[in-house]
Amino acid sequence: MSELEDISHHIQDRISSLQRMLDLSVFELPQNKIKKLGQELFALERLLEEFEKCVGQQKEQLKDLKELEELFQKDVEDVHHMKDNIPAHMPRKKGSANGNDPVMNKNEASDVQLVHPENVKKTNKSYIREMESVTMPEFESIPQYMKGRVSYDQLNAAVQSINTAVTAKYKILHQSLKTLNNHSRKLHQRFKDQETKDTKGQYFVVEDDVREFTQMKVDKRFQGILNMLRHCQRLREVRGGGLTRYILL
Structure with missing residues (x-):
């Protein structure tokens, strides 16, 4: 100008x-x-x-x-x-607990080697697997007869409740018995008793865990939600000893 x-x-x-x-x-x-x-x-x-x-x-x-x-x-x-219009539940990527991690290049591998072994052990012990939120395309792929009246937000709210139960359960399992109170010790023993060779190295909950650590009702609607989560490959069932174990995938 x-x-x-x-x-x-x-x-x-x-x-x-x-x-x-x-x-x-x-x-x-x-x-x-x-x-x-x-x-x-x-x-x-x-x-x-x-x-x-x-x-x-x-x-x-x-x-x-x-x-x-x-x-x-x-x-x-x-x-x-x-x-x-931010979704209430955003899918998150977490590290793999079953050895299915992507292959690392040489530089990444050398970085991992720099970590002290004691730190690696501590990290692995404190790690607790969580279920990823269901995406909208996955939700839309669920057959209508299976969804019923359950909404997308309600399904992911159930995912968060199950994650809450998993986290609470394995925090107790990761602690020393000496640090637990009487109630937590009883839970610790119950968790151990429920483990089988099929659940070794896996993260799972049973219905009593959901009742213990969340406000979610374990009813017919909850069973329908579990069917939806199986359809979305978020968990699988392992039965035995009168219990149904829901293993996170």
Whole structure:
């Protein structure tokens, strides 16, 4: 904009100079003055052409800025839409507990080797597997007869309840018996008694665990939810000894 203003002021100065020369034209001008007047007019014409060129460039820049403003406005609207429609349950990726981790490259492997063995042991012991939330495409793939009236949010609320039970159960199992109170010791022993060769190295809960650690009702509707989670490959059942164990996948 300052460039246009400079050209405009310069043109105004030239016009003022020509105006003074024209005012003096009532008198007979010498040849050199007439030549000077022609040079001024020619220079003014070139300045006007340059001025028009700058105005055209400014118009193009203004057009580009308006288009950019529209793009930014659309981005702002998209961000507000995403902010107002964030799902209550976001799927999370967790480390694998069954050895199905992706293959590491040499650099990643060397980084792992730098970790002290005692730290690795501590990390593995404190790790508790959790069930991933069900995605909307997965929910839509569930047959309607299986879903019934259970909504997407209700299904993932059940996932969180089961995760709560799993976390509470294995926190007790990971603790030393000396640090537990009488009730927790009884739970610890019950958890151990429920383990079988089929559940070794796996994370699982039974219905009593859900009752113990959550407010979720273990009823017919809960059984329907478990069927949906099996369909989505979030868990599988292992029966034996009068118990149904729900193993997290």
